[in-house]
Amino acid sequence: MNNIDYIVIVVFFLIIVFAGLSFRNRGSDMKSYFAAGGAVPWQMSGLSLFMSFFSAGTFVVWGAIAYEYGWVAVTIQVGMCLGGFLVAYLIAPAWKKTNSLTAAEFIRKRLGDNTQKFYTYLILILSLAYTGAFLYPVAKIVNVSTGFPITTCVIVLGLLILLYTVVGGLWAVIITDVLQFVILTAAVFIVVFLSLKAVGGFDNFIEKAPENFFNLTGGEYSWWFIVAFAVYNTIFIGGNWAYVQRYISVKDVKSAKKVGLTFGWLYLLSPLIWMLPPMIYRVLNPSLGGLDNEGAYLLMCKQVLPVGMLGLMLGGMVFATASSVNTTLNLAASVITNDIFKVLRPNASVKTTMKVAKLATILFGLGTILVALLVPALGGIVNVVLSIGAVTGCSLYGPPIWALFSKRHSGKSILYISIISLLVNIGFLLFSEMLLGSPLSRADEMLLGALLPLFMLAGYELYAKIKNIIDEDYLNYQKQVVKFDDSVESTEIAQNTFGLKVLAIALLVVGILIAILALVAKESTVLVLSVGVLIVLISLFIHPLIKFKTRSV
Numbered sequence: 001m002n003n004i005d006y007i008v009i010v011v012f013f014l015i016i017v018f019a020g021l022s023f024r025n026r027g028s029d030m031k032s033y034f035a036a037g038g039a040v041p042w043q044m045s046g047l048s049l050f051m052s053f054f055s056a057g058t059f060v061v062w063g064a065i066a067y068e069y070g071w072v073a074v075t076i077q078v079g080m081c082l083g084g085f086l087v088a089y090l091i092a093p094a095w096k097k098t099n100s101l102t103a104a105e106f107i108r109k110r111l112g113d114n115t116q117k118f119y120t121y122l123i124l125i126l127s128l129a130y131t132g133a134f135l136y137p138v139a140k141i142v143n144v145s146t147g148f149p150i151t152t153c154v155i156v157l158g159l160l161i162l163l164y165t166v167v168g169g170l171w172a173v174i175i176t177d178v179l180q181f182v183i184l185t186a187a188v189f190i191v192v193f194l195s196l197k198a199v200g201g202f203d204n205f206i207e208k209a210p211e212n213f214f215n216l217t218g219g220e221y222s223w224w225f226i227v228a229f230a231v232y233n234t235i236f237i238g239g240n241w242a243y244v245q246r247y248i249s250v251k252d253v254k255s256a257k258k259v260g261l262t263f264g265w266l267y268l269l270s271p272l273i274w275m276l277p278p279m280i281y282r283v284l285n286p287s288l289g290g291l292d293n294e295g296a297y298l299l300m301c302k303q304v305l306p307v308g309m310l311g312l313m314l315g316g317m318v319f320a321t322a323s324s325v326n327t328t329l330n331l332a333a334s335v336i337t338n339d340i341f342k343v344l345r346p347n348a349s350v351k352t353t354m355k356v357a358k359l360a361t362i363l364f365g366l367g368t369i370l371v372a373l374l375v376p377a378l379g380g381i382v383n384v385v386l387s388i389g390a391v392t393g394c395s396l397y398g399p400p401i402w403a404l405f406s407k408r409h410s411g412k413s414i415l416y417i418s419i420i421s422l423l424v425n426i427g428f429l430l431f432s433e434m435l436l437g438s439p440l441s442r443a444d445e446m447l448l449g450a451l452l453p454l455f456m457l458a459g460y461e462l463y464a465k466i467k468n469i470i471d472e473d474y475l476n477y478q479k480q481v482v483k484f485d486d487s488v489e490s491t492e493i494a495q496n497t498f499g500l501k502v503l504a505i506a507l508l509v510v511g512i513l514i515a516i517l518a519l520v521a522k523e524s525t526v527l528v529l530s531v532g533v534l535i536v537l538i539s540l541f542i543h544p545l546i547k548f549k550t551r552s553v
Helices: 003-019 030-038 044-053 056-069 073-098 101-109 113-146 150-198 202-206 223-239 242-249 252-274 275-286 289-304 309-344 352-374 379-403 410-436 442-466 470-479 490-522 525-552
Strands: none
Touching: 003 150, 003 309, 044 150, 044 242, 044 252, 056 073, 056 150, 056 275, 056 289, 056 490, 073 223, 073 242, 101 113, 101 309, 101 379, 101 410, 113 150, 113 309, 113 379, 113 410, 150 202, 150 252, 150 275, 150 289, 150 309, 150 352, 150 490, 150 525, 202 275, 223 242, 223 252, 223 379, 223 442, 223 470, 242 252, 242 309, 252 275, 252 410, 275 470, 289 309, 289 470, 289 525, 379 410, 379 442, 410 442
């Protein structure tokens, strides 16, 4: 990489961190800190949800599949799109109607303390493993690209992410997510355009692509896998506690629906564009094999991007993955504060509660850094943890989603179904070769993990209906549900106004940075300059819009 690329990465990091730190005085209470005031614009929350789903795997895993199998990578991601649409129409509005600050709060009120404790402790433990495992590949990208020691990269990046998350709360997370989306999207469009130019145009790419490169399925990624993946992602997007925050932090039920729709539409359109670079690289360099496939995306970027833009793309990749980390940090702190501390100390003052909230973020963040440092030594174990997470997500998140709609399930039925389906799924994952003579295929793993808890939930629902059982926990919950209030207070309007101002200023700086890179670059000047000017215009459009809305309130 060129020295200019290093400078761009540093400047980009500073923009993200300072944007997050600008919210240091905005999280004065639990609702502001963990739900961004409860009236975040749905566009921002939707983009934040989209970016929270990103990680280095978007470029490494999906990039490798796109390089090897072509269009299959796009087909798989359509499963995420379908999940987003189903969540938008069914699950997101239901979460908003609970009027809860966290998913754990709903579980405690609807299903009881014991059920809530089980889910809380298990999800916190898994979240610690996930965030550490997500932080490591972020540091690895920087390590490979710059040569800095991996330990230094883990600690510095972890502390930077922790800094703006603990200071700014959910607003800091959402604004930095939106910034990352704009920057990464701009960089990807430039990569796609230059990649098509390098391959001789779209027609030449189609003509020289390998046989069956545009088949919808291929290899181990069968239609059964696609169906199971769609079911899994519907439950994961709809039930993951970190993502639930995006539905409950907007002002009303319609906005919660629009958050899911934003995610769905982005995952319908973006894979068509984002997967083109590694697919084109297969035509330009078909010799990659084995694990080298995982570098296809970055290799394409290195080949075509002008000076400075590679640094911007690398920075975008790093903080896209960091988005998964900061989202989970905020979620973990909210659960520790709202669903553990507040239960033990219900009369604690706001000041004390906020100190606990920030301390919880710091401690969980330091734990994340520690797990990431242990990844090289415990790589096999971490891989097992992530695999278990992939096949047991429906067991953890499916039952609470069902409880959003059911008046017959009790805390015990939900808890037992989660435990049984978890044990069965983990048992098959670890011992299927011994029991069946061969390990489960990807499709079988996904189907078992996605469908087993759903069948058990439906079975109990049918049994309870035949017996005319209405759960006592449900009746108690109905008595204590606070009627949903979709009015927006002046303080929440002020938070939105401030958030959009910060975003507009940060985008302005990013646009100017890209425009300067266009003048420095010796090639593709017009393309890069056009992208920079477009981002500047977007920032100018956002800022006057805020003033107009503020006057009209």
